[in-house]
Amino acid sequence: MRILVLNGSPKKKSDTMRLTEAFLKGLNKKQEHEVNVINVIDKKIAPCRGCFGCWQQGEGHCVYQDDQNGILDLYRNADVIIWSFPLYCYGMPSHLKAVLDRTIPLVRMKMVQEPDGTVRHVPLVDFSRIHTLVICGCGFPNWDGNFEGLRAMCNVCFGGLDMVCVPETPLLNIPEAAVVADPLLSRFEQAGEEYAATLTLSKETVAALETPMIPKEEYIRHVNGAG
Numbered sequence: 001m002r003i004l005v006l007n008g009s010p011k012k013k014s015d016t017m018r019l020t021e022a023f024l025k026g027l028n029k030k031q032e033h034e035v036n037v038i039n040v041i042d043k044k045i046a047p048c049r050g051c052f053g054c055w056q057q058g059e060g061h062c063v064y065q066d067d068q069n070g071i072l073d074l075y076r077n078a079d080v081i082i083w084s085f086p087l088y089c090y091g092m093p094s095h096l097k098a099v100l101d102r103t104i105p106l107v108r109m110k111m112v113q114e115p116d117g118t119v120r121h122v123p124l125v126d127f128s129r130i131h132t133l134v135i136c137g138c139g140f141p142n143w144d145g146n147f148e149g150l151r152a153m154c155n156v157c158f159g160g161l162d163m164v165c166v167p168e169t170p171l172l173n174i175p176e177a178a179v180v181a182d183p184l185l186s187r188f189e190q191a192g193e194e195y196a197a198t199l200t201l202s203k204e205t206v207a208a209l210e211t212p213m214i215p216k217e218e219y220i221r222h223v224n225g226a227g
């Protein structure tokens with residue numbers, strides 16, 4: 001399988017990428033897959049200019065020449081796309097959102113209505129064969145609403161979607177927290193094995209991956225320095 005990882009953390013030591021790397025380890029356990037990790041922050045990707053030149057050309061590329069066209073080529077040829085990023089202001093970091101915005105060359109202007117009333121653009125590539133996995137870390141403990149906007153956006157943007165939203169991820173880079181972080185990393189590795197076998201994650205697996213490492217109140221106490 002061709003796996004494209006879009007790493008949206010701007011940090012060298014990303015909390016979220018620790019989870020993603022554990023997942024990839026599991027994914028590659030039985031069979032080595034072709035994994036391409038793009039550190040989006042190191043790429044030149046301008047915001048979309050909204051010119052729709054891509055739709056006039058209809059070739060699946062942006063008329064603006066920067067690193068996005070290379071990403072579009074990898075994107076359309078991938079079997080699995082993993083979006084790995086920290087939650088920023090209840091959504092995707094802006095440099096990664098620019099990548100998502102600029103995937104519109106991969107659809108046409110033409111619209112179709114689904115039986116359920118949903119309207120979408122006709123794709124230029126066969127998206128039905130591409131599986132999407134979103135792995136998102138965040139700094140807050142678990143609370144209703146933190147991931148709500150992101151979940152809504154991903155559900156309409158991506159087909160074949162599995163999504164894992166992990167609270168308290170800064171614990172992953174705190175050596176003293178290894179006692180709770182290491183079991184989570186092991187669960188991500190196991191999840192990678194499951195995904196390699198089934199190309200999806202069971203509800204139980206997602207629930208296990210999203211379970212907070214420590215209770216909310218304890219996490220808040222630690223963050224606030226009260227021990």
Ligand SMILES: Cc1cc2nc3c(=O)[nH]c(=O)nc-3n(C[C@H](O)[C@H](O)[C@H](O)COP(=O)(O)O)c2cc1C
Pocket residue numbers: 009010011013014015016017085086087088089090091137138139140141146168169170
């Ligand atoms: C600009 C900015 C916005 C953030 N917004 C949120 C947020 O809305 N909710 C949240 O729980 N954490 C938020 N965080 C915290 C990050 O998601 C958290 O530190 C995460 O673990 C960083 O992951 P990374 O190391 O993979 O980059 C924000 C951090 C930054 C810098």
